[in-house]
Amino acid sequence: DEIRRTRLLIQSSEKTLNEPIQNDQTKRAFLLSLYSVHPDTGKIIPVLFRPPVFLPVTLPLVIASSLQLQAKQIFFCQFAFHTYTTGFTILNGNGTTKDEENLLQQKQLFYGFGAISYAALIGALPFIFMNRYTLKSSLTQLVVKKLLPVPLFGLMSAFTVVAVRSPEFENGIEVMDRNGKVLGVSQKAGHKAVKETALSRGVLFGTTFFLPAVLMHFVERANFVKTPRALASVRMLIITSVLAGMLPVSFSMFPQCGEIKRADLEPEILSSTEETVLFYNRGI
Numbered sequence: 001d002e003i004r005r006t007r008l009l010i011q012s013s014e015k016t017l018n019e020p021i022q023n024d025q026t027k028r029a030f031l032l033s034l035y036s037v038h039p040d041t042g043k044i045i046p047v048l049f050r051p052p053v054f055l056p057v058t059l060p061l062v063i064a065s066s067l068q069l070q071a072k073q074i075f076f077c078q079f080a081f082h083t084y085t086t087g088f089t090i091l092n093g094n095g096t097t098k099d100e101e102n103l104l105q106q107k108q109l110f111y112g113f114g115a116i117s118y119a120a121l122i123g124a125l126p127f128i129f130m131n132r133y134t135l136k137s138s139l140t141q142l143v144v145k146k147l148l149p150v151p152l153f154g155l156m157s158a159f160t161v162v163a164v165r166s167p168e169f170e171n172g173i174e175v176m177d178r179n180g181k182v183l184g185v186s187q188k189a190g191h192k193a194v195k196e197t198a199l200s201r202g203v204l205f206g207t208t209f210f211l212p213a214v215l216m217h218f219v220e221r222a223n224f225v226k227t228p229r230a231l232a233s234v235r236m237l238i239i240t241s242v243l244a245g246m247l248p249v250s251f252s253m254f255p256q257c258g259e260i261k262r263a264d265l266e267p268e269i270l271s272s273t274e275e276t277v278l279f280y281n282r283g284i
Contacts, residue, residue, distance in 0.1 A: 003033065003036050003037060006030075007029075035052060040094060040281050045091055046091065051284060055244060058081065058084065059243055061081035062209075063235075063239055063240075065123070066235075071127035075120050075124035078153075079116060082120055085157065086115065089161050089197070089201075092283055092284040094280070097168060108165075111164050112163070115159060119159060123149070123156060154202045155206075157202050158201055159198075161201050168190040169191040171185070172189070172190050173189050173193060175189050175269065178275065183272050184265075187266070188264055189258070193258055197254075197282060199253070200253040201250065203253065204246050207242065208246055254282060258279065258280050258281070260278055261278075262277065263276075
């Protein structure tokens with residue numbers, strides 16, 4: 001009810017998006033509508049999967065995944081992490097593809113479960129090999145616990161986005177002119193939307209794993225912190241700071257209302273307009 005009231009307030013307001021929104025009530029209404037309603041379908045996004053909730057949900061999962069645990073614990077931590085981020089990706093992706101008989105939803109769920117399981121397994125694989133073959137040398141410890149988790153976590157975060165949103169570049173997404181008129185469905189726009197979202201997600205979590213590992217290396221060498229408990233507290237503080245700082249960077253790397261040049265689109269769309277730039281919903 002609150003969301004519906006705010007949307008009515010926006011519609012009845014004389015302000016437009018091309019003018020500065022000075023009224024605080026209108027600002028709050030616009031922000032609430034922006035992060036709680038899907039721009040393509042108009043459906044209300046569940047509270048747990050709205051952008052403002054992304055940080056408090058993913059933070060403990062990222063911290064748990066970064067701990068030096070056993071392979072089985074690493075697998076379950078990353079399974080929970082990728083399950084949430086995949087659900088977030090589905091509910092905040094482009095929603096213009098026609099879904100007849102819920103086939104698209106079934107395909108996304110199938111791809112999503114496979115991607116989650118694969119990503120969690122890949123994240124735990126180095127620890128499985130280390131335990132299986134009792135590789136305990138200092139070099140192995142460095143590679144498995146310090147070096148491998150960073151690229152694997154970033155790559156798997158990007159991979160789950162590509163997997164679950166693959167129907168968008170298979171079936172295409174709607175592109176519009178600057179007045180919002182739909183001009184057609186483009187696979188090239190879908191490919192661009194998925195690629196940009198996957199890149200932003202990979203940068204977000206790759207950096208969130210990389211920077212704390214580097215900073216903790218210097219903290220340990222400088223011997224600033226004496227006890228394991230204090231060291232764990234510093235680690236959590238650094239991870240929290242990096243994730244909180246990188247989140248707005250990741251979400252704003254590419255505009256949610258994406259742009260694509262007319263010359264890059266399919267011939268059937270080229271013939272329907274003379275505008276040089278068209279638009280699409282990239283998703284988050």
